[in-house]
Amino acid sequence: MGKAAFGALDAGVQRAAVIGAGSMGGGIAAQFANAGIPVDLIDIPGEASRNGPAEAGIARQLKTGGFMSPEAAALVRAGNTEDHLGRVAEADWIVEAIIEDIGAKRDLYARLEALRKDGSTVSSNTSTILRAALVEGLGARFDRDFVISHFFNPPRHMQLLEIVSGPASDPESVARAHSAGRQVLGKTVVDCRDTPGFIANRIGCYWIAMAVLEAERQGLTVEEADAVISAFGVPATGVFGLLDLIGIDLIPLVWGRLAETLPDADGLQAYDLAASALSQQMNAAGRLGRKSGAGFYRKAGDGSREALDLASQTYRPLDRQGKPGDLRALIEAGGRLGDYAWTVLARLVTYTASVADEIAHDLPSIDTAVALGYGWREGPFRQADRVGAEFIATRLAEAGEPVPELLAKAARDGGFYPKGQGGSASAAPVLAENAAAVLEDAGDGLGVFRIKTKMGVFSPEVFDVLEHAIGLAGGKLSALVLAPGNPRAFSAGADLASFLELAEDPAALDHFLSRGQAAFAALRTAPMPVVAAVRGLALGGGCEVTLHADRVVAHAEARFGLPETRLGILPGWGGTTRMYHRLSDPATGAVGPAAVAARTVDLLLPGPMTGSAAEARAAHLLRAEDEIVMHGDDVEGVATGLARAMATDYTPPVEELLAVAGPAGMAGALSATRAHHAAGRVDGRVLTIAEDLAQVVTGGAAGDPSRPILEGEMRDLERAAVLRMAARDETRAAMRATLKQ
CATH class of the missing domain: 1.10.1040.50 (N-(1-d-carboxylethyl)-l-norvaline Dehydrogenase; domain 2)
Structure with a gap:
């Protein structure tokens, strides 16, 4: 599973327990696991298997998408209320999610009270029963640590968490539910009074x-x-x-x-x-x-x-x-x-x-x-x-x-929220702006760059502002955050309609590709840290720019992807080169230029699209050192804090030398695709795209295993490949078909 989500281990919950493995309880347990927090999921004993109901709850979440990655399920330990209820003694937060029956809930609470550790928070996911009725007669200790935690279904995707505390509630227990609700579970927490239906x-x-x-x-x-x-x-x-x-x-x-x-x-x-x-x-x-x-x-x-x-x-x-x-x-x-x-x-x-x-x-x-x-x-x-x-x-x-x-x-x-009240904060000073992008001055040398186009697509006007930001590096700016213009999309890459028009003019397309490559490469080697704050979609060029950042801070639900090959081209703004470099790390599983080339082709050829930041990390679109944040509204704040901290003692990376396999590595890089083609699983068009990819990542016709090449040389191969691929009728037809969807 890797490291926990940013701030999750600071929220006061090192381990959780959920009682009740139905769709809601199983979903709550899965969300703890998504943040990297181990959790016990406990239900009544089964007939065929004592842990059967809890195991079925885990399987249900795997099937319905409650887990952000299959690996997260390993953090959920199944158990039953007869054999394993004692495990709640390890939990900092115990969530009850059983049937809406006050008698059953109160009987369970009496058992929990004898087992749980001092100071642990106990909560009920009830949607209909008042807190006062649930704690009646259970003693002052239970009353202090008990809150209602009303989740909405499905727990992974519904952002609201209603919390109901009482007059005798321990502020630390309530605070734990608030902090863990946001930093671990990714919820917007709202305090409610103890009334029917809450808010x-x-x-x-x-x-x-x-x-x-x-x-x-x-x-x-x-x-x-x-x-x-x-x-x-x-x-x-x-x-x-x-x-x-x-x-x-x-x-x-x-x-x-x-x-x-x-x-x-x-x-x-x-x-x-x-x-x-x-x-x-x-x-x-x-x-x-x-x-x-x-x-x-x-x-x-x-x-x-x-x-x-x-x-x-x-x-x-x-x-x-x-x-x-x-x-x-x-x-x-x-x-x-x-x-x-x-x-x-x-x-x-x-x-x-x-x-x-x-x-x-x-x-x-x-x-x-x-x-x-x-x-x-x-x-x-x-x-x-x-x-x-x-x-x-x-x-x-x-x-x-x-x-x-x-x-x-x-x-x-003049309204429930009179003008000037309840609105957004004052706008930051602007260092550069046009209709497509803005560079904000966040103070103390920190710049925040946002794309304002629909879905954050890159256009020449976007590059105008981005290049201005790069020009301020080491002077006016000591750090830069690439932030989303709206929560739906960090950037969906190049505008496909514009790209299709450019494909009719090879010189114009070459200029557009060169400009993107130069800007992203300059970001990577600029004398200031660059941190990408990603919410929503980071696709194509939007994903490529994150590959050039020093660090990425991603919302857990952010979707990364390099889908270019689905259209018949390849990541051409340095994305192919950066992925080759990233996969050159032996920790990713590939050793030697030929193996790295094969791994890169196999990764990029399907046009990888991830459903979460955890999946992006598994696909190496994010690195182990990149941060995953559970609440989308916290992403930019974490990114700006990280950028400021990195600026204190920052040394920019140098352009890397890349060992390549040369033409002799082509066969190995294409082995999997050729096998699929021979078996009829992919057509000739896919094989041709794989050949274009393989030629880039093996160093081209002049590639020499004895002579490493600079990243810039591989980017030149990228650009030449995109120009060649974009000229094909089948590539343009695929792009036109996509635009009609």
């Missing part, structure tokens, strides 16, 4: 029930309602599609339980989804959503989608709706759709404002929890500000409807 489900369940039942009451089709809901910045599923995804059979359990625990005066009681005729009809008919193949939507026999007519309960062809655009404009336009949009917004904002003090410590906690828990672009109060708090309050008052005091105050103050 996200309290608001989210109300919103779903209200939006569904109001759509039915107002006579909208499911497609119309979901189209309107899209204006709220929620996932593309809409509200009916979301219920299909959740599972309509869960309505009686989740919404029913919430309605039982809330007072009669709560706004949710006016929208009792579990008791509604609609929910009962759907469940009686077995229309449970995606899990049953039919819910509010289904796929017809011919593959087309159908929607349920709410009145007749029959399916009909999908009536595709256009996107409504701006929410306020939609409301002001009126009509059936505008009136429905107003109802949903007004009810959402008034309900949230009415219960805000009850469920949360501050407004940002509500917006954060709802946005992350339900995949909204922004939470209800930020949505209200986008439409206008005064507009909402005035319209409610004119209709004779009550205006909650929190909303009335927001209307008077």
Whole structure:
């Protein structure tokens, strides 16, 4: 597995234990392991195998992608509650993730309390039971160290973690849940009050029930309602599609339980989804959503989608709706759709404002929890500000409807987040900028370079700013961080459409390739440390630039790749050369130029794409010394700290000499591909690409095993190969086909 994620071992959890190996418990255990923290996964004994249920939980996570790499699974130790519960004595954090039964949970807690070490944190993943009820009668020691830790499924990908502590909680135990929740598990941690549904489900369940039942009451089709809901910045599923995804059979359990625990005066009681005729009809008919193949939507026999007519309960062809655009404009336009949009917004904002003090410590906690828990672009109060708090309050008052005091105050103050409050920090001073990129001055000689193009693609204008940054090295700048322009993409490499145009003019393409090679090589040997802070995609040229950085700090979910060979070319901005050099390290498993050449061809030919930073490390796209960070928002801060530290006593690397196998090494470099070709597993086009790769990494026709070559010489071979490959009709056809996808 290698070293733990950055900061994970400083978060107060050296070992964890999870009780309950279902999809949630297994996923939580997998996430501890993803960060490099050993964890016990314990469930009831199995009949055929005592550890069978826990082992099945691990296998389920391997199958469904809960682990960021298969190697992480080795950190999860399976056990059962009869033979191995004593292992919790080793754990700093014990997470209970068993069935939602208060008696079963309390019985387990009594057993844990007799076994756990002093100061360990115990938490429950409950989504419906109050903390006060769970700790009742279990003693002061348990009460001090117990919190609710409400994860969302799947634990690897859902960023929200709600924490509920109590009046007697030990600050150190709560702090451990917070720090480990972020640094180990990669979660955004939100403190909640001890109330039914906590924050996200309290608001989210109300919103779903209200939006569904109001759509039915107002006579909208499911497609119309979901189209309107899209204006709220929620996932593309809409509200009916979301219920299909959740599972309509869960309505009686989740919404029913919430309605039982809330007072009669709560706004949710006016929208009792579990008791509604609609929910009962759907469940009686077995229309449970995606899990049953039919819910509010289904796929017809011919593959087309159908929607349920709410009145007749029959399916009909999908009536595709256009996107409504701006929410306020939609409301002001009126009509059936505008009136429905107003109802949903007004009810959402008034309900949230009415219960805000009850469920949360501050407004940002509500917006954060709802946005992350339900995949909204922004939470209800930020949505209200986008439409206008005064507009909402005035319209409610004119209709004779009550205006909650929190909303009335927001209307008077200019919003729930008045201008200058709750916004982003002030922009950093700018050293250079154009429409495609910016170089920020982070102070004390640190520059931060960002690409502003869509998906961070490299263009000539990007190189203008990057070259300016390199020119400041050793003077104005003593360190440089390459940071993403947006969380989705560090850089997706060269713009494919532009590259295809350049391919029609070999001289222009050669200039573009030369410029990229020169810039990346200059980054590598600049008299300042260069640290790449990677979130989202780092593909093609975006991956190549990280190969030239002194160090990479990557979000655990960052995806690295060198997919060029899939299009018929090879990494041509020094990426092939840097991978050859990286694989020359005997620690990677290849010894001698011929073996390194073969390893490089075998790695690059499939166009490697990784699903996580851990996979990138296994593929040598990241090195052992590069850092992996579990929370995406921490990546840039870790990178800037590292860059500043490296600048204190920095010596730039020199251009490397590379031993090459020469033409005699071609056969070995191509042996695997030729065997696949002979067996019919790859076609002639792939073999030709492999031959181009092999020619580069063996040193070309003039390669001599007795004479090492400079990196610059291998880059020249790279560039010549790309020019040759880009001229082929099949390469251009592959690029055009990709652009059409």
